[in-house]
Amino acid sequence: MTGTHEPPLVFWFEFASPYSYIAASRIEAAARASRVAHAWRPFLLGPILTHRGFADSPFNLDPRKGQYMWRDVERLCARDGVRWRRPSAFPRSGLLAARVAHAAGDRPWVRAFCLAVFRANFAEDRDIAATETIGAILNELGQEPSPILGRANAPDVKQALRTVTEAAEALGIFGAPTFQVGQELFWGQDRLDDAVAWAGKPAAR
Amino acid sequence: MTGTHEPPLVFWFEFASPYSYIAASRIEAAARASRVAHAWRPFLLGPILTHRGFADSPFNLDPRKGQYMWRDVERLCARDGVRWRRPSAFPRSGLLAARVAHAAGDRPWVRAFCLAVFRANFAEDRDIAATETIGAILNELGQEPSPILGRANAPDVKQALRTVTEAAEALGIFGAPTFQVGQELFWGQDRLDDAVAWAGKPAAR
Numbered sequence: 001m002t003g004t005h006e007p008p009l010v011f012w013f014e015f016a017s018p019y020s021y022i023a024a025s026r027i028e029a030a031a032r033a034s035r036v037a038h039a040w041r042p043f044l045l046g047p048i049l050t051h052r053g054f055a056d057s058p059f060n061l062d063p064r065k066g067q068y069m070w071r072d073v074e075r076l077c078a079r080d081g082v083r084w085r086r087p088s089a090f091p092r093s094g095l096l097a098a099r100v101a102h103a104a105g106d107r108p109w110v111r112a113f114c115l116a117v118f119r120a121n122f123a124e125d126r127d128i129a130a131t132e133t134i135g136a137i138l139n140e141l142g143q144e145p146s147p148i149l150g151r152a153n154a155p156d157v158k159q160a161l162r163t164v165t166e167a168a169e170a171l172g173i174f175g176a177p178t179f180q181v182g183q184e185l186f187w188g189q190d191r192l193d194d195a196v197a198w199a200g201k202p203a204a205r
Numbered sequence: 206m207t208g209t210h211e212p213p214l215v216f217w218f219e220f221a222s223p224y225s226y227i228a229a230s231r232i233e234a235a236a237r238a239s240r241v242a243h244a245w246r247p248f249l250l251g252p253i254l255t256h257r258g259f260a261d262s263p264f265n266l267d268p269r270k271g272q273y274m275w276r277d278v279e280r281l282c283a284r285d286g287v288r289w290r291r292p293s294a295f296p297r298s299g300l301l302a303a304r305v306a307h308a309a310g311d312r313p314w315v316r317a318f319c320l321a322v323f324r325a326n327f328a329e330d331r332d333i334a335a336t337e338t339i340g341a342i343l344n345e346l347g348q349e350p351s352p353i354l355g356r357a358n359a360p361d362v363k364q365a366l367r368t369v370t371e372a373a374e375a376l377g378i379f380g381a382p383t384f385q386v387g388q389e390l391f392w393g394q395d396r397l398d399d400a401v402a403w404a405g406k407p408a409a410r
Contacts, residue, residue, distance in 0.1 A: 052267060052269070062257060062379070064257070064377055064379040065379055067377060068377060068379065068390060068392060071389075071390075072391075072392075075389070079399075172269055172272060172273060174267070174269040174270055174273065184276075184280070185273060185276075186277075187273060187277075188393075188395070190393070190395045190396065191395065194284075
């Protein structure tokens with residue numbers, strides 16, 4: 001999902017992240033309203049959290065922060081009209097979904113796939129780490145699952161996801177979602193509008 | 206600074222916190238525009254961070270998060286027209302300033318005092334932990350420092366600040382600033398508008 005010509009705004013996200021789900025639900029409308037071209041870039045937050053010293057999601061390791069997050073996400077989804085059901089397991093690995101997204105490259109259904117994975121996790125309480133779930137989502141999008149799932153597990157796709165995750169870390173990304181405009185980072189779904197505004201500045205393009 | 210009749214919006218803040226500074230600079234205008242009454246409530250984040258397992262500011266313990274924060278605060282201050290100079294020491298203890306604010310109770314100059322302390326820390330690089338700095342700020346506000354500083358160190362004022370900090374923790378507050386509307390918490394300066402909107406809902410009053 002990385003093009004030669006980088007658009008002004010890059011949306012870095014992790015399929016396991018509730019705030020990434022909200023951002024994914026909002027970014028198309030926000031970017032369209034400001035006519036800002038953007039790329040969706042799934043990466044793995046897990047390795048970066050490990051390097052930061054976290055053995056689990058910070059929301060699990062810190063119960064007060066976790067309790068706040070679940071209420072906050074519920075409230076934000078209600079505000080923004082985003083479907084929400086608290087998942088019975090958290091976090092669920094976004095590895096396979098991220099590999100599929102990278103394997104799919106620039107195919108026109110990729111963003112719909114990403115949104116469907118987020119909804120499966122955070123509105124339908126489905127296990128997005130399971131091949132069956134990802135296959136079912138591909139089916140729902142009219143895509144034959146087998147060849148895509150095969151590609152997703154090819155060594156070059158696995159390596160591409162590793163490379164993207166390393167690039168995220170090299171940029172200074174430490175959480176998800178993060179919006180990147182050149183060297184500027186905006187961390188958190190609540191900074192989407194700031195990032196879009198920054199990307200729309202003449203100097204940022 | 207706690208009244209018998211709690212206003213719909215309570216602004217919990219820590220003098221050592223850069224994002225609290227931004228919130229303090231913005232809240233009057235935001236609340237006035239929505240006609241939401243609010244209280245300013247300084248507390249100590251340090252004891253809560255200690256209970257969460259942090260021996261220093263998370264921004265110092267986690268260099269990537271710290272690096273992001275300093276750039277983000279600079280950018281937000283530029284956006285909002287808030288004076289900013291990165292302090293040469295971080296964090297500086299807000300203990301004395303918080304005690305003075307509690308000692309002053311409902312005196313009309315308290316919010317001006319709080320803003321002046323924030324500016325001293327984050328726009329003028331002055332040591333707000335020093336009695337001389339706090340005394341000078343009181344002087345600039347036309348207040349005789351000695352009696353107020355004496356009150357600030359009285360046992361009942363020290364206990365009042367402890368009690369408020371325990372109340373923050375009991376509410377589930379884990380960071381600063383936090384905006385409280387009844388039982389709802391909104392963490393982070395970027396959620397000020399959400400909190401004001403929530404406080405303005407008929408059901409929240």
